[in-house]
Each structure stands twice: as structure tokens, then as C-alpha cells.
Amino acid sequence: MNKPQVPDFLKNIRIVLARPSHPGNIGSAARAMKTMGLTRLYLVEPKTFPSDEANALASGAVDVLEHATVVPTLVEALAGVTVACALTSRRRELTTPLSTPRETAPELMARARDGEQVALVFGNETFGLSIEEVEQCNRLVTIPGNPDYFSLNLAMAVQVMTYELFSHAGVGVEHLRAEAETATRDEVEGFCVHLDATLARVGYYERRNGERLMRRMRTLFNRAGLLREEVDILRGFLKQVQRTADRADAASVPSEDREA
Amino acid sequence: MNKPQVPDFLKNIRIVLARPSHPGNIGSAARAMKTMGLTRLYLVEPKTFPSDEANALASGAVDVLEHATVVPTLVEALAGVTVACALTSRRRELTTPLSTPRETAPELMARARDGEQVALVFGNETFGLSIEEVEQCNRLVTIPGNPDYFSLNLAMAVQVMTYELFSHAGVGVEHLRAEAETATRDEVEGFCVHLDATLARVGYYERRNGERLMRRMRTLFNRAGLLREEVDILRGFLKQVQRTADRADAASVPSEDREA
Incomplete structure (x- = not known):
């Protein structure tokens, strides 16, 4: 199977970091974005940018940093945007609709696919987004997590949100899947018949409920999702068992008969 | 609304880091786990552990590190486990079933809920999981991402996978939602009738198709999901507009009448 392509409309989704303090987070965010097929990074009043630290942590995503747009205010970062989502993890006394990344991703992707510009806005590492920043957004988005310990750093939050979009x-x-052909129902049944004969052949059914045993075996092999190659290996083994049984029978023939 | 509880059965899910090289990743992984409600960390032959660097990056999740189980082989880390998932991002010539975190999470959660022990196995930062390590797992799990640039570091992969489980x-x-009461259909309609009267009152309908205008307004306000408080504010505004219109009418009465 050919390598799939990242859809072109992902360019309509921008990541906005508002007043980031740590250059490392800018680099890690760029790496997280590119891993999930996003390239448009907006930086509102970054404390330090560009920087060697950001470049180092961006790893192969330095191109995202090189094309980043640096602006003095969030208003400018949101120019032309129809839906801006404020990522927030604390309770806000705002009636802006609050949803999870899972709930909101389908709408964002549909809008981006239709050519609308969509933004995900992340606040400063320590202070988050200000009330004024949140008010410029149409949605609050909260990543669900442990209510007693919620500690997602900025780049981790970007990673989770972009993963959700990419999904x-x-x-x-x-x-990435290895090529393998699933066995058909009748190939599995052919193997089961072979197994049944072999179990009988080696005397495994003596003093046992053979019907019940085979029912268990049929259930197992029907459930297992056998591949064609696996059926071949198993049937090869059964043939070898039968040959071994034949040799054993031959060996147990009384010696006078053998010599005759 | 009360703070929700993390379900107890998450303790049946363990994160296994096989031969991690960088202590910082161990700390970040612990933080990622705890943020998503997981606490059981297994370390197979970590290069350096414990360490100050891991503790520093674990932030408030040092307890996860303190309770981590260090073992010499993956076999020991998987003792008692029914389903072990090998996280891998490269194509493997193995017919072990391959799925995404999204596809596999419901089964893992159901098993954990039933009391089974489930493991997520992450390989070394540089070399990933060895073929022998993968063969001890029942599933391959691959996080989807940009096929041309896939660069998730170890802690990021733990974060994405644990986010997926937690979801x-x-x-x-x-x-975290602010309390707000949605207006009923009849409250919205009451507002629309009020708006219609006000638009007429200030002469906005002159030379315009009033019926068509009100249809647009009704559609807007029915779509907007008005809250009761918002209806109150809007109707307060309409009342004030009507009072202003009354004053304007009074002021435009010819002066001789006014003086009478």
C-alpha cells in the first residue's frame, strides 16, 4: 500500500501561541504540529524568538519555525479566522461553549475542508490565556484529564490537540500493515476437519468427549482470525503428525510379520 | 457540579518503558501518565534510574516514579498481563494485528474494567522495540501522523496514548463548565416578537421586506443557543430603544404644541 498524503486543507488550521515564555516550548510545539501534518504557527509577543533552543527542540520541524508569523497582539493572529478555540484547563465564568478536543475536532476539520481559517489558541505557560484573549475566541476547549492532577505542558497540549485533529x-x-491474507471460512473449516481426523488418529479422543473438544477448537480457530499462511503451517504440522503415527503403527507390528 | 473521580480500574493499566536512555523522558512520561489518571510505571533496564533529572521533569508526579517497578527484562514487566500492546511507528514484517490508539482503547479499557492487567509497551528512544520485545506483545499500536515527518518523542507518545485511554x-x-441556563423555545420566541415590534417602532422596516428580515433574525437567534440571561439583556436593550423612540417622538412635536 502506498504512503498516504496529508490533506492539503490542514494549512487552513493555525496554531497560535500567546505570549510563550520558554523558547523550548515553541520548538517542541513546532515538532508536535509537523508530526500531525500542521505547518501554520503564529506567535503573539513571544519572549524569545527566534532562538537556538527553539530550533534544537524543533528537530526536523525548523521549517515550521522559519515560516512562523510573529505578531504583537492576538487580534492580528486571528485575522481572517472564522472559529478560534481557546485552550483552557480551568473553570471560567464565561458562557462561551466549552467542549473537548474530541467533540470539537470534527467541526474544525469540516470548516478547514470548506476553506475557512480555523485557529487553536494556547496561552502562556504560567498564566494561561487572559480573559481578554479568551473573549476573542468562539469556543473554549478543554483537554480531559485527572481532576486531581492536571499538568499538561504547552507542547504536550499542542500535541494532544493536533493528534485529535489529525485523527x-x-x-x-x-x-504500515504487513501484507497478509486472511483465511476464508472454508479454509478454516478444512483445517478443523483435518485437526479432528488427526486428534482421532493419535488416539486423543479415547475416554474423552471428542465432539465437545472439537467444538472448543472450532470456536478458538474461528475467533483467532487465521491467516492463510498460518493454516498452511498448521496443516503441514498435522500431516507430519499423521506420518509419525503411521511410522509408530508400522513399528508396533509384531516382529515375525515385519520379517515376512 | 462536583469534581469527577478517576475510575479505580485505571490501576490495571501499566505503562512499560523498555530500555529508556534519557532520564528526562522517564520523568515526563510519569507526568503524562498521572495527568491522564495512570500510576503504574514499569521500567525495563533503564539506563539511569532514579535520577534528579527524572524527578525534576516529573513535576508533581514524583510519586509515580517512587512507585515505579524496575525489572531486568520485558517478560517480568508483563507478568500477569493479558493484553500487551507494542507501540511502534515503523512497518514490521509481523502479522500481529496493528491498530491505532483510537481503535484499540475501548478494548483495553473494557479489559481493565473487568480486572485484567493490560500493558502499553514503549521502546527505546533511538531503536524502538526489538523484534523479540514485539513478539511478547499481542498487539501492535501505531499513532497516526504525518507520513513524511513522524517525530513523536517517547513522552509525547505516552501522552497521546494515555490521553486516548482517558478519553x-x-x-x-x-x-469546568460555567453554570448557565439555556432559554426555552418560547422565551426565544418572546424575544423575537419583541425585536419585531422594536424594528417596526424605530422605522427600520420602511422600504424593506420586514417579513424576510424577521425570518433571518429568527433563524439567527434560534441557532445561537441563547441563554436566559442573554435574552434578559437583549430585551432590556429593546425596552431602552423603545423609550428612546418615545423621547424622540416627544421632541419632534411642533414647538407651539410643546409650549401649550
Whole structure:
């Protein structure tokens, strides 16, 4: 299977970091974004940018930093945006709709696909987003987590949110799957018949409920999702067992008959 | 709304880091776990542990490190486990079933809820999991991402996977929502009637198709999900507009009448 393509419309989704303090977080956020197919980074009044530290942590995503847009206010970062989501983890006395990344991602992706500009806005590491910043957004988005210990750093939050978006991009992991053909129902049944004969052949059914045993075995092999190659290996083994049984029978023939 | 509880059965899910090289990643992984309600950390042959660096990056999750189980082999880390998932991002010539975190999380959570022990196994930062390590697992799990640039560091991968599990834990973000009462259909309609009268009162309908305008306004306010408090504010504004119109009418009465 060919390597899938990242859909082009992801360029309509921008990540906005408002007043980030630590250059390392800017770099890690860029890496997180690019891993999830996003490239548009806006930085509102970053404390330090550009910086070697950001470049180091961006790893192969330095291009995202090089193309980042630095602006003095959030208003400018949101120019042309239809839906801006404020990432927040604390309770706010605001009636702006609050949802999880999972709930909100399908709408954001649909809007981006339609050509709208969508923004995800992350606040400062220590102070989060100010009330004025949140008021410029249409949505509050909260990542669910342990209510007694919620400690997502900025880049981790970017990673979780972009992962959530990417999981709705229709890019699967099929290209990483090893090629393998699933056995058909009748191939599995052919194996079960073979197994039944072999169990009988080696005397395993003596003093046992053979019907019940085979029912368990059929259930197992029907459930296991056998591959064609696995059926071949198992049937090869059964053939070898039967040959061994034949040799054993031959060996147990009384010696006078053998010599005749 | 009360703060929700992390479900107790999450203790049946363990995170296994196989041969981690960087102490910082161990600390960040612990923080990522605890943020998503997990506490059981197994370390297979860590290069350096315990360490100040891990403790520093664990932030408030040092307890996870203190209770971590250090073992010499993956076999020991998987003792008692029914389903072990190998996190991998490269194509493997193995027919072990491969799925995404999203696909596999419901089964893992169901097993943990039933009391089974479940493991998520992450490999070394540079080399990933060895073929022998993968063979001890029942599943391959791959986080989807940009096929042309996939660069999730170890702690980021732990964060994404544990976020995915936690999102199936039934712990929402409702406790963070501001309290607000949605207006009923008839309250919205009451407002629309008021608006219609006000638009007429100030002469906005002159030379305009009033019916069509009100249809647009009704659609807008029905879609907007008005809160009761918002209806009150808007109707207060309309009343003030009507009072202003009354004053304007009074002022425009010819002066001779006024003096009478």
C-alpha cells in the first residue's frame, strides 16, 4: 500500500501561541504540529524568538519555525479566522461553549475542508490565556484529564490537540500493515476437519468427549482470525503428525510379520 | 457540579518503558501518565534510574516514579498481563494485528474494567522495540501522523496514548463548565416578537421586506443557543430603544404644541 498524503486543507488550521515564555516550548510545539501534518504557527509577543533552543527542540520541524508569523497582539493572529478555540484547563465564568478536543475536532476539520481559517489558541505557560484573549475566541476547549492532577505542558497540549485533529484527517496506518491474507471460512473449516481426523488418529479422543473438544477448537480457530499462511503451517504440522503415527503403527507390528 | 473521580480500574493499566536512555523522558512520561489518571510505571533496564533529572521533569508526579517497578527484562514487566500492546511507528514484517490508539482503547479499557492487567509497551528512544520485545506483545499500536515527518518523542507518545485511554474513562469536563441556563423555545420566541415590534417602532422596516428580515433574525437567534440571561439583556436593550423612540417622538412635536 502506498504512503498516504496529508490533506492539503490542514494549512487552513493555525496554531497560535500567546505570549510563550520558554523558547523550548515553541520548538517542541513546532515538532508536535509537523508530526500531525500542521505547518501554520503564529506567535503573539513571544519572549524569545527566534532562538537556538527553539530550533534544537524543533528537530526536523525548523521549517515550521522559519515560516512562523510573529505578531504583537492576538487580534492580528486571528485575522481572517472564522472559529478560534481557546485552550483552557480551568473553570471560567464565561458562557462561551466549552467542549473537548474530541467533540470539537470534527467541526474544525469540516470548516478547514470548506476553506475557512480555523485557529487553536494556547496561552502562556504560567498564566494561561487572559480573559481578554479568551473573549476573542468562539469556543473554549478543554483537554480531559485527572481532576486531581492536571499538568499538561504547552507542547504536550499542542500535541494532544493536533493528534485529535489529525485523527479526523482520514490518514490511517494501513501503509504500515504487513501484507497478509486472511483465511476464508472454508479454509478454516478444512483445517478443523483435518485437526479432528488427526486428534482421532493419535488416539486423543479415547475416554474423552471428542465432539465437545472439537467444538472448543472450532470456536478458538474461528475467533483467532487465521491467516492463510498460518493454516498452511498448521496443516503441514498435522500431516507430519499423521506420518509419525503411521511410522509408530508400522513399528508396533509384531516382529515375525515385519520379517515376512 | 462536583469534581469527577478517576475510575479505580485505571490501576490495571501499566505503562512499560523498555530500555529508556534519557532520564528526562522517564520523568515526563510519569507526568503524562498521572495527568491522564495512570500510576503504574514499569521500567525495563533503564539506563539511569532514579535520577534528579527524572524527578525534576516529573513535576508533581514524583510519586509515580517512587512507585515505579524496575525489572531486568520485558517478560517480568508483563507478568500477569493479558493484553500487551507494542507501540511502534515503523512497518514490521509481523502479522500481529496493528491498530491505532483510537481503535484499540475501548478494548483495553473494557479489559481493565473487568480486572485484567493490560500493558502499553514503549521502546527505546533511538531503536524502538526489538523484534523479540514485539513478539511478547499481542498487539501492535501505531499513532497516526504525518507520513513524511513522524517525530513523536517517547513522552509525547505516552501522552497521546494515555490521553486516548482517558478519553474513554467517562470523565468529562462538565465540572469546568460555567453554570448557565439555556432559554426555552418560547422565551426565544418572546424575544423575537419583541425585536419585531422594536424594528417596526424605530422605522427600520420602511422600504424593506420586514417579513424576510424577521425570518433571518429568527433563524439567527434560534441557532445561537441563547441563554436566559442573554435574552434578559437583549430585551432590556429593546425596552431602552423603545423609550428612546418615545423621547424622540416627544421632541419632534411642533414647538407651539410643546409650549401649550
